[in-house]
Amino acid sequence: MNKILFTMVAMSVALSVNAKRQDAEPIKIIxxxxxxxxQKVELGKMLWFEPRLSASNTISCNSCHNVAKGGVDNLPSSxxxxxxxxxINSPTVLNSDLNFVQFWNxxxxxxxxxxAGPIENPKEMAFTHDLAIGTLKxxxxxxxxxxxxYGSENFTIAEVTDAIATFEKTLRTPNSxxxxxxxxxxxxxxxxxxEGYALFKQKGCIACHSxxxxxxxxxxxxxxxxxxxxxxxxxxxxxxTGKEFDKYVFKVPTLRNVELTYPYFHDGSVWDLQEAVEVMxxxxxxxxxxxxxxxxxxxxLKSLTGEQPPITLPHLPPSTHSTTRPQI
Amino acid sequence: MNKILFTMVAMSVALSVNAKRQDAEPIKIIxxxxxxxxQKVELGKMLWFEPRLSASNTISCNSCHNVAKGGVDNLPSSxxxxxxxxxINSPTVLNSDLNFVQFWNxxxxxxxxxxAGPIENPKEMAFTHDLAIGTLKxxxxxxxxxxxxYGSENFTIAEVTDAIATFEKTLRTPNSxxxxxxxxxxxxxxxxxxEGYALFKQKGCIACHSxxxxxxxxxxxxxxxxxxxxxxxxxxxxxxTGKEFDKYVFKVPTLRNVELTYPYFHDGSVWDLQEAVEVMxxxxxxxxxxxxxxxxxxxxLKSLTGEQPPITLPHLPPSTHSTTRPQI
Numbered sequence: 001m002n003k004i005l006f007t008m009v010a011m012s013v014a015l016s017v018n019a020k021r022q023d024a025e026p027i028k029i030i031x032x033x034x035x036x037x038x039q040k041v042e043l044g045k046m047l048w049f050e051p052r053l054s055a056s057n058t059i060s061c062n063s064c065h066n067v068a069k070g071g072v073d074n075l076p077s078s079x080x081x082x083x084x085x086x087x088i089n090s091p092t093v094l095n096s097d098l099n100f101v102q103f104w105n106x107x108x109x110x111x112x113x114x115x116a117g118p119i120e121n122p123k124e125m126a127f128t129h130d131l132a133i134g135t136l137k138x139x140x141x142x143x144x145x146x147x148x149x150y151g152s153e154n155f156t157i158a159e160v161t162d163a164i165a166t167f168e169k170t171l172r173t174p175n176s177x178x179x180x181x182x183x184x185x186x187x188x189x190x191x192x193x194x195e196g197y198a199l200f201k202q203k204g205c206i207a208c209h210s211x212x213x214x215x216x217x218x219x220x221x222x223x224x225x226x227x228x229x230x231x232x233x234x235x236x237x238x239x240x241t242g243k244e245f246d247k248y249v250f251k252v253p254t255l256r257n258v259e260l261t262y263p264y265f266h267d268g269s270v271w272d273l274q275e276a277v278e279v280m281x282x283x284x285x286x287x288x289x290x291x292x293x294x295x296x297x298x299x300x301l302k303s304l305t306g307e308q309p310p311i312t313l314p315h316l317p318p319s320t321h322s323t324t325r326p327q328i
Numbered sequence: 329m330n331k332i333l334f335t336m337v338a339m340s341v342a343l344s345v346n347a348k349r350q351d352a353e354p355i356k357i358i359x360x361x362x363x364x365x366x367q368k369v370e371l372g373k374m375l376w377f378e379p380r381l382s383a384s385n386t387i388s389c390n391s392c393h394n395v396a397k398g399g400v401d402n403l404p405s406s407x408x409x410x411x412x413x414x415x416i417n418s419p420t421v422l423n424s425d426l427n428f429v430q431f432w433n434x435x436x437x438x439x440x441x442x443x444a445g446p447i448e449n450p451k452e453m454a455f456t457h458d459l460a461i462g463t464l465k466x467x468x469x470x471x472x473x474x475x476x477x478y479g480s481e482n483f484t485i486a487e488v489t490d491a492i493a494t495f496e497k498t499l500r501t502p503n504s505x506x507x508x509x510x511x512x513x514x515x516x517x518x519x520x521x522x523e524g525y526a527l528f529k530q531k532g533c534i535a536c537h538s539x540x541x542x543x544x545x546x547x548x549x550x551x552x553x554x555x556x557x558x559x560x561x562x563x564x565x566x567x568x569t570g571k572e573f574d575k576y577v578f579k580v581p582t583l584r585n586v587e588l589t590y591p592y593f594h595d596g597s598v599w600d601l602q603e604a605v606e607v608m609x610x611x612x613x614x615x616x617x618x619x620x621x622x623x624x625x626x627x628x629l630k631s632l633t634g635e636q637p638p639i640t641l642p643h644l645p646p647s648t649h650s651t652t653r654p655q656i
Contacts (some may be wrong), residue, residue, distance in 0.1 A: 023481040041491065049396050057409055062387075068377050070643050075654055079386055085656065262645050308643040313396050317635040318588050321600065326403055328413065 003047045005297065026201070026210040030095060030256065030306060033169045039149040042258050044167025046145070046314045048161060052135050053123035055081055057326035061118070065093035067171065067311055070260025076268030081126035088234055089268035091253060092261045092300045094309070097169045099216035104250045104266050105237050106219065111165035116157055126327075129157040135324050136160065141317035173257055173306025181303070189303055196300030199293050204285045213254035214304060222266065225286040232267035259302045274298040338496045350510050351424030354529070354538040357507045358423060358584065359377065359499045372495025374473070374530070374642045375488060381460050382453035383409055385654035393421035395499065398588025404596030416562055417596035419581060420589045422637070427544035428534060432566050432578045432594050434547065438486040439493035444485055454655075457485040463652050464488065470646035501585055501634025509631070524628030527621050532613045541582035542632060550576045550594065553614040554654055556591055560595035587630045602626040 022029060035079040047053065051060045065071050071092035073079075078086040088104055096102070097316040101115035118124040119132050133156060136142040146155040149163060173297075178197075180188035189197070198205055211217045219237055222228045228248065237246035249267055263269065264276040277294045289297070350357060353493040375381065378386045392406040392414075393399050399420035401407075405413040416432055424430070430442035446452040447460050461484060464470040474483040477491060507523075508516035517525070529532055539545045547565055550556045556576065565574035578594055591597065593605040605622045617625070 051394075051397075051401075056407065057402060058391075066379075068644050069379075070646070073379075074385060074647065075656065079384065079656065262646070271653070311641045313639045313641060316396050318398070319402065320588070325599070328403065328407065 011050075021184060025182060026206050027178065027182070027214050028212040029182050030172055030176070030212050032099075032172045032174055033097070035103050036166055036169055037149065039145070040166040041170055042148045043145045043316075044163035044165070044169075045311070046142075047136075047164050048167050048315060049314055052316075052319070052323070053119050053127060053132050054162075055131075055327040059125050061093075061115070064090040064118070064124070064180045067093065067309060068093065070257050070308070071096070071171065074262060078124070078265055080124040081122065084123040084126075086123055088232070088266050089263070092257060093168055094171050094173050094306075095213055095254060095256050096171070096216075097165075098211075098213045099254070100218070100249065101251060102255075104234070105240055106251050107240050109164050111168050112161045115161035115164040115168075118192060119157075132160065133157060135319075138320050138323040139317050140320070171309045173308060175305035176256070177303040178300075179290055179306065188298065192296050192302045194297040194300075196296035196298065197303075198215045199289075199297050200300055203281060203287055203289070203293075205280065208252040208284070209255050213256055215252045215254040215256075218252055219246075219249050220252050220284070222250055222283075226283040226286045228265075228266075228283055230267045230269060232269075234266060236266075255301055257306060257308075258303050259305045272287070273301060277301070317325075349512060353510060354534050355506065355510070355542050356540040357510050358500055358502050358504070358540050360424070360500050360502055364494055364497055365477065368491050368494040369471045369498055370495075370642075371477045372491035372493070374470075374644060375464075375492050375551070376495050377551060377642055377643035378644060380463050380644075380647070380651070381447050381488075383459075383655040387453050389421075389443070392418040392446070392452070395421065395637060396421065398585050398636075399424070399499065399565055400589045402590060404591055406452070408452040408523065409450065412451040412454075414451055416560070416594050419593070420585060421496055422499050422501050422634075423541055423584050424499070424544075424581060425493075426539075426541045427579065427582070428546070429579060432581075433560070433568055434579050438615070439487075439496050440489045443489040443492040443496075447485075452580045460488065461485060463647075466648050466651040467645050468648070499637045501636060503630040504584070504634035505636065506628075518627065520624050520627040521631045522628075525631075527617075527625050528628055531609060531615055531617070531621075531625075533608065533625070536580040536612070537583050541584055543580045543582040543584075547574075547581055548580050548612070549576050550578055550611075552612045554611040556593075558593075558595045558597060560597075562594060564594075567645050574602055583629055585634060585636075586630050587633045601629060605629070631650070 048061045051057050053060065059080065064073050066073055071094035072090055075090070077088055078090045080086055091104065096112055102108040102111060102119070108114040108117065116129065119127050120129055136146075136155075143153045146159060147153045177188045177193070181215045208218060208220050209215045235247050237249040238244065240246070258273065262273065263271045264273070270276045270279060274294050277297050278289055279290045281294070290327065376389045378543065379385050381388065392401050396402055399422035400418055403418070405416055405420045408414055419432065424633050425439055428549065430436040430439060431445070436442040436445065438550065444457065447455050449459055464474075465484075471481045474487060475481045478487045505521070506517045536546060536548050537543045563575050565577040566572065568574070589603065591599045592601070598604045598607060602622050606617055609617045609622070
């Protein structure tokens, strides 16, 4: 009886400590999304891997946001239709529903709005929404699946992008070492990682990289203290707002799974995570990190790699006589 | 007791009928491969989806032999490095271990030998074996996995292609409607499909399309009775043997999952299965099929679509400082 009481008290203390840690820390735990409509998820997964949403029938969402590779393609910028090179680094799809806006410049308010973009971007999938819808409607299985998920065979790009966005919401990466530590497992982080996290907060990185994504919650100027040197002509938010002070202002990217999402920055110019940490400290915070400091912060950042989503490949239904042929 | 006896006798008769059907029919049942080394299978699956085996780090085996799409890309010929268009239609990887030789012209004796080709083909993955091995060796997880599967970290292209080939052997598609019928399920085929199969044998299609693959067991001239009209310059086996009589001689392709593997023929010129059936009857057998006949044979061919292999996407380990950067 004493033993049980002791255990209960110990558990209660531990829970209280954990609750305090979770509440106190500026980076928050990531959990899987629950309650999603499974028919929309399954349909969205089909569409995610569907190369017939591109003009050539070879490029799918997964081509540039490869869920086998941290949700990215690990290229400075993606390769699209006819080997067109995209203007900016492809952000990870993992945990992307937690971003406050989508795209580097925030031009889409959510994942559904984002998903419509690449399909008709001539440098990406190079299709049109009408042709994409026509392709899907020419395939009886898609007609049935859309009817099941959305109640009608007369679907539009809105249902296509809603299904894709619903699937994307399943792509959370819980149970990173850092999240285990947040939940109270003191052994989850190494001494270097703990020191790295302390430095991450002390140096000011946390000012932008906080919340469940360790980023993705605000815009910030790239080159806040010192100009960022790049060949990439993207002017960031200014392209949307037309305002001078939005020049080179981008959404702060997530640091979740950053170990997997190289190369770094919107221009994909830096391949080494420790180097990226040093550049950020320098141009965003005006701080010169010692090698030991940047090494420890890098060690901490690697603790943000979570469990990658388990995905069974869908089997896509065949085209029919009325399906648009690939344009190569 | 009588009931049990009756059941046993009935089962025995059924088994005997089934055994006779299986023995008598020229197309044989496909079953999953058993006894494969699971460490090699898992490693091979990683390599199958590994775009870092290509110069651009964007093309994997699965790009042209997409297991979400019947093991093909559904293009007349594949798109490779820098949007190069390949010389010939990509054959399906499904059940491909059952082919008597690999490639359309049989230039590889087995899947292991085949797998080495595309990696260094400048129009496909455009890499070199040395660079591919260097890339894999630069990644500690691959070092460990090769050591586990092959006993050494000092692996070569032979182990890489062996692992890929071992994974490919798992890509069988059992339990097609036709196979169920072969096993004795009389209700598995429709009347049209049964009539189509009878026509398939009567008209002589079976002369080349037999065995478990309904093909893949011999070479045959494309245009045996009448010349095949094509813009494709491939001369088939003659490119290997240098012999005039091997001109336009190709491996007979499998008809397993042919519903999914359009467009048809080595030049990928025909998109409609019924049309492909009519062309074959005409130029290979000198037979003019009625629309009803070609429709029924097509219905039979669709009964050869088997269960597509269930595949969980691997999660690929990140590159390191010494990994070759993508060449775009």
